[in-house]
Amino acid sequence: MNLEEFKKKSEEEIALAQKEVDDVKDENSLNLFKGKFLGKNSNLTSFFASMKTVPNEEKKDFGILLTNLKTKLNAFFQKKEEELKQIALNHRLEKERVDITLPGYQKELGSKHPFYAIVDDVTDFFLGLGYDVAEGPDVESDENNFELMNIPKDHPARDMQDSFSIDETTILRSHTSCVQARVMAVAKGQGPIKVICPGKVYRRDNDATHSHQFGQIEGLVISEDATFANLLETLTLLLRHLFGDKREVRFRPSFFPFTEPSVEADISCFECNGKGCSLCKHTGWIEILGSGMVNPNVLRLNGFDDKKYKGFAFGIGIDRVAMLKYGIDDIKRFYANDVNFIDQFRKE
Amino acid sequence: MLFSYKRLSTLVDLSSIDEKALIERLTFSGFEVEGVEHLASASNLVIGEILTCENHPDSDHLHLLTVDTGEGIRNIVCGAPNARIGLKVILALPGCELPAIGVTIKPGMIRGQMSDGMCCSLVELGVDKALLDEKQVNGIEELPSDAPVGEHNVLGYLGLDDTILDINVLPNRPDCFSYVGMAREISALFSLPMKEIPVLKDTYSKNIYPSSATDKCNRFDAIKIINAVPVDKTPEDIVRTLQANGIRSLSPIVDLGNYSMLLSGQPLNMYDADKNPSDQYIIRDDFEGVVKCFDGKEISLIKGDLVVCNEKEPLCLAGIMALENAAVTDSTKNIVIEAASFYHANIRHTSARLGLTSFSSNLFAKGRNPKMISEAVAITLSLLPLFFKSYEVVAYASYDVSEKENKPFAFSYDALNARLGSSYTKEEIDAVLKAYRVEKKGDMLYPPKDRVDLKEQCDIDEEVFRFYPASKIQPTLVNYPITHGSLTNAQKLQREIRSLLVDRGLDEILSFTLISEKEDASIRVFSSEPSYKLVNPMTKDHEVIRSDLLPSMLATIEYNVSRQHENLALFEVSDVHTPKGNHKYLSIGLRGNRPLTEMFESRPYDFFDMKGLIEAIFNRLGIASTRYRLSYSKNPAFHPGASADVFMGKDLVATFGQLHPNISKDKIFLAEVDLGFLFSLKGLKTKFTSYASFPTVRRNLSFRMNEKVTYEMLKKEILRVKNTFVKSVDYFDDYYDKDSDSHYLGLSLLLGKEDGTLTDAEINASMQAIVSSIKATFGLTLRGE
Structure with a gap:
């Protein structure tokens, strides 16, 4: 067989293999194809055997042609083999298909109580402004709760806060303002002070909108140059943090025995954006908290020089903020602890 | 407190401002207006006269009326027992809305008879039943015989076209629990002129003897009036003011006390002077015993309850209730009027203990200002001609141990701006001082008598802040003390x-x-x-x-x-x-x-x-x-x-x-x-320790347990055996075999060396040592053993 003849045969072999490989549909016919074109009895094997009869000067060209033939035949086989593998794999994957709409496996999460969700949120806000968190007991002295807060015995303002008594000098605190007295006692007349005091408070008050137990967060700042303008900005930032950047905040003069001047802060209603709805009683505004400049008499009573130091204080109702923020209809839900209620605050 | 807009406007000229502006300004100066109501409300009313009145053929209580409206005659079916010929009535015409009863009047048939409107009572116009007498509640309103038939502004004619403001007066402003005090506040806020308020001209004889035997009363004024002949009926406009404040008109003498109290904020008590001929009126706080109230109810008093006595017996439970032995009656001709200042806490405790509260006890509980009693007396004297056809004031005397003036205090413009973080000018601050009648002499301020709340600089800070819009102060964090905040x-x-x-x-x-x-x-x-x-x-x-x-x-x-x-x-x-x-x-x-x-x-x-x-x-x-x-x-x-x-x-x-x-x-x-x-407690300190990088092996052991041995005991024993390379022991299985009635506890042991890989021989030796130790200590064998 001369080179030309071999070239021709080789091309015929490639053409045949190309034709037959298209008919290969499964592993069995792939094996037959392999045997026929690449196996012991294949033409390829006999071509290799005939190499020894080729004249030396043609051996090189012959060899190139032969290798080329083998490569091509192998390529047919490998391509088809890969194709069949993919088909088989796809077939398997098809069988492994899951219903992606079924629910994922869960490790059930619990939920914070919304009351504490608000406490945590407000605490984080004030930590960012450099406040500490002060604590005081629920069972408090009459002195801390009232007298040191500028509400002496027989003061008419005591009627505003009817408290629970344990004995003549001990009560359940009626507001968190009493923690102010504790903080100031520890400071021994030295500022600056920046604290918030979250906690439970108690009043002899129980009707549709009141609970005998509720929560407050007191805030107190005392320094040589704290101003009323600082208070107004602090409250504006806080209320926007709690109720959204778009809220308008307004201040109305008010009265508290421990602050002078005193203000109440309102925010524009977030339900109606100030247009008027049932939530804001058609005023466009919602009353949120009370605050003011610390009354100089409170500073004096608690060992601070009122000529040197100034301060401001504020108080936020935790339940009230939670009710407004989450649209809770009844304060009594906080203390009933129905899990259907608590579970609604997972993301808080 | 409730305020009648009409009455306020007789004290301060409100003609230049509207209701809305007033409410807005009050709310933003610390007097939140919590409610706005109308004394009565109805549209499409007319004054009519009943021309004929016959019984309804199919009813035992309805009447068939013809009513002259001035613009024609209407047939009306009416159930009121007092309907009669010639009566002037309030007629609600078709289309009239009566919000109080939730009705819009429509022409219609009532038991087969046409009715083209409705005759009204004041209840149907929205006046509270408690403010009306029985006849007014049970029947239609009987208008005077000179009422103008055809008049459509019926509410105006009746003086019921009034707005009632519910103003939240805060405890630091006891002066504003009164019409005159509130009028002064409005006058200051709007720079509106006050109408003239009477001033006391004391030209009376002193033959009346108020005094106090306790420091719980620091001022006690008494006026004696003789030969008083009350008017037949309290003037209608005063009745409406009383009603606006939820007080029912009873008789001219009682109404005088209540009306004067609303104006001045000073509660008054009336005594029948003939029942106390000595003219001695002494405040005591040491009386104990049972007394009879003017309504016949007996109450028992203890020490600390303030009473007004003569030399023998109590005449009045001070600030709370008149007693039977001295109370005024319809036949009283000679009257003593008491205006006193009692310590608020005593009144509060007594009224809370006895469950007796009234408008006046509430006022006392908030603390009254003894300096303003002269004005209250002057107001009362000026009202007498409205309540009596004839009378003679024969004596007036005052027991007064109270301070005569409010204390002056130092004030600095700079300190105000430094504390508020504001920039009010001297002129702006002076304008506030002037509006509130605070006198300035040098650095000292002299507050007016009525303002007991102005005691030091911070109180002026507040007046300035609330006088101007809050937006005059720019919120800022400048000067905010910088501190490191953290949780403990x-x-x-x-x-x-x-x-x-x-x-x-x-x-x-x-x-x-x-x-x-x-x-x-x-x-x-x-x-x-x-x-x-x-x-x-x-x-x-x-x-x-x-x-x-x-x-x-x-x-x-x-x-x-x-x-x-x-x-x-x-x-x-x-x-x-x-x-x-x-x-x-x-x-x-x-x-x-x-x-x-x-x-x-x-x-x-x-x-x-x-x-x-x-x-x-x-x-x-x-x-x-x-x-x-x-x-x-x-x-x-x-x-x-x-x-x-x-x-x-x-x-x-x-x-x-x-x-x-x-x-x-x-x-x-x-x-x-x-x-x-x-x-x-001190928790573990976090400190890095190196860990071995040689492979570990796990071996499980399952012991047949007895009652005495616990998991904890096994674990401790395994860890106790020396040279076993055991790093940790964990529980992995608890198995009860019914057939053999045996309880097996499976333990998983982790073995390893710090300095190399364990050999099989080492592992086997360890396991054997452990098993024999457990057997020796607890007598336990392995499962399947």
Whole structure:
């Protein structure tokens, strides 16, 4: 067989293999194809055997042609083999298909109580402004709760806060303002002070909108140059943090025995954006908290020089903020602890 | 307090401002207007005259009327018993809306007879029944015979076209619990002129003797009037003012007292002068005994109740109620009027104890200003001609030990702006001082007599702030003290423990501190000492300050179970206050099934779910298991075989496990942990240690157990055997074989060397040493052995 003849045969072999490989549909016919074109009895094997009869000067060209033939035949086989593998794999994957709409496996999460969700949120806000968190007991002295807060015995303002008594000098605190007295006692007349005091408070008050137990967060700042303008900005930032950047905040003069001047802060209603709805009683505004400049008499009573130091204080109702923020209809839900209620605050 | 707009406008000229502007300004100067109501409201009314009145043929109480409206005659069916020919009436025409009764008048047939309108009572126009007499409530309103038929502005004709403002007067402004005081405030805020307020000209004889035997009264004025002949009827406009304030007109003498009080803020009491011929009126606070009120009711008085007496007996319960022996009656001709200042706390305590409160006792409880009694007397004297056809003022005297002027105080413009962070000009501040009649001499300010709340500089700061819009002060953080804020370690740990429990699927609860005595006694963990008890509880359910959190946890579980929430995992962190000290506890409750990660699968909670939580908490706090020990709980509220007390040294730090069936038939797991104690401990310090990089091997052993041996004992013994290369021992299986009645405990041992790979020979030798040691110590054999 001369080179030309071999070239021709080789091309015929490639053409045949190309034709037959298209008919290969499964592993069995792939094996037959392999045997026929690449196996012991294949033409390829006999071509290799005939190499020894080729004249030396043609051996090189012959060899190139032969290798080329083998490569091509192998390529047919490998391509088809890969194709069949993919088909088989796809077939398997098809069988492994899951219903992606079924629910994922869960490790059930619990939920914070919304009351504490608000406490945590407000605490984080004030930590960012450099406040500490002060604590005081629920069972408090009459002195801390009232007298040191500028509400002496027989003061008419005591009627505003009817408290629970344990004995003549001990009560359940009626507001968190009493923690102010504790903080100031520890400071021994030295500022600056920046604290918030979250906690439970108690009043002899129980009707549709009141609970005998509720929560407050007191805030107190005392320094040589704290101003009323600082208070107004602090409250504006806080209320926007709690109720959204778009809220308008307004201040109305008010009265508290421990602050002078005193203000109440309102925010524009977030339900109606100030247009008027049932939530804001058609005023466009919602009353949120009370605050003011610390009354100089409170500073004096608690060992601070009122000529040197100034301060401001504020108080936020935790339940009230939670009710407004989450649209809770009844304060009594906080203390009933129905899990259907608590579970609604997972993301808080 | 309620204020009639019409009456206010007789004291301060409101003609240049409208109602809305007034409400807005008041609200933003510290006098929140909490309500705006109309004394009466109705549209489309007319004054008519009944021309004919016949009985309805098909009814025993209805009348058929023809009514002249001035613009024609209408047929009206009317049920009022007082309908009669010639009566002038208020007629509601078709289309008239009566919001008080929620009706719009329409022509229609009533039992077969045409009715083209409705004759009205004042109740139907919206006047409160309590302010009207019986005849006015039960029948249609009877207008005077000279009422103009055809008049459409009926509310105006009746003086009912008034707006009532409900203004929240704060406790620091007792002067504004009066029309004159509020008018002065409005006058200052709007720079509007006040109408003239009478000034006392004392030209009277002193033959009346008010005095006080107690320091609880510092001023007591008395006026004596003789030969007083009351007018037939209190003037209509005054009746309307009384009604606007929720006070019913009774008789001219009573109305005089009430009306003068509304104007001046000073309560008055009237005595029948003939019943106390000595003319001595002495305030005492040491009377004890029973007295009879003007309405015949007997009350018993104790020391501290203030009374007005003559030399022999009480005549009046001061500030609260007249007594029968001196009270005015319809036949009273000679009158003594008392205007006094009583200490607010005495009045408050007496009226609270006796359950007697009135407009005047409420005013006294807020504190009255003795300096303003002269003005109250002047106002009263000026009103006399409106209430009496004839009278003679024969004496006026004043007992007065009160301070005559308010104290002056120092003031600085700069200090005001420094404190408020504001930039009010001197002129702006002076304008406020002028508006509020505060005199300035040098650096000293002299507040007017009526303003007891102006005592020092900060009170002026407030006046300036509320006089101008709040927006005059620019909110800013400039000058804000810079401080490093942070949570304490305990506060951080508390948050982390709460997060850990929420991550593990527990819901946080918030329960009441006050519980019932029964609940308080039901479960106690850390102490059996008595809890704090309130002296003034509102109900028995909330009477005791809990000493432990578990009663609340149990109640919360029961509440949820009753609402078909069967599967519960709850916790609460709370401070607890006891007479022996304050603590911070954690309570946990598990009940029903625990959801597993596999879909729709769950299994009942058991002891080890709770134990796992407790271990996780100790782990999180860095408290090694070697620092605490468990023993079966002795607490009678817990299952004796499935509960544990956790001790650190001698201190009980937690109790957890299954609730005793005696407490609840339900299978509930509870825990209470003394978190405050755990937070106070030093946790493990985090420090890196190197770890071996040679492979480890695991070998499992399953021992046939007996009753005496516990997992903990096995583990300790295995770790005790020397040279076994055991790094840790874990529990992996608990198996009960019914056939052989045997209990097998499977342990998984991790073996390794720091300096090389273990050989099979080393491993086998270790395992043999362990097995023979267990056999020798406890007599236990391996499974299958």
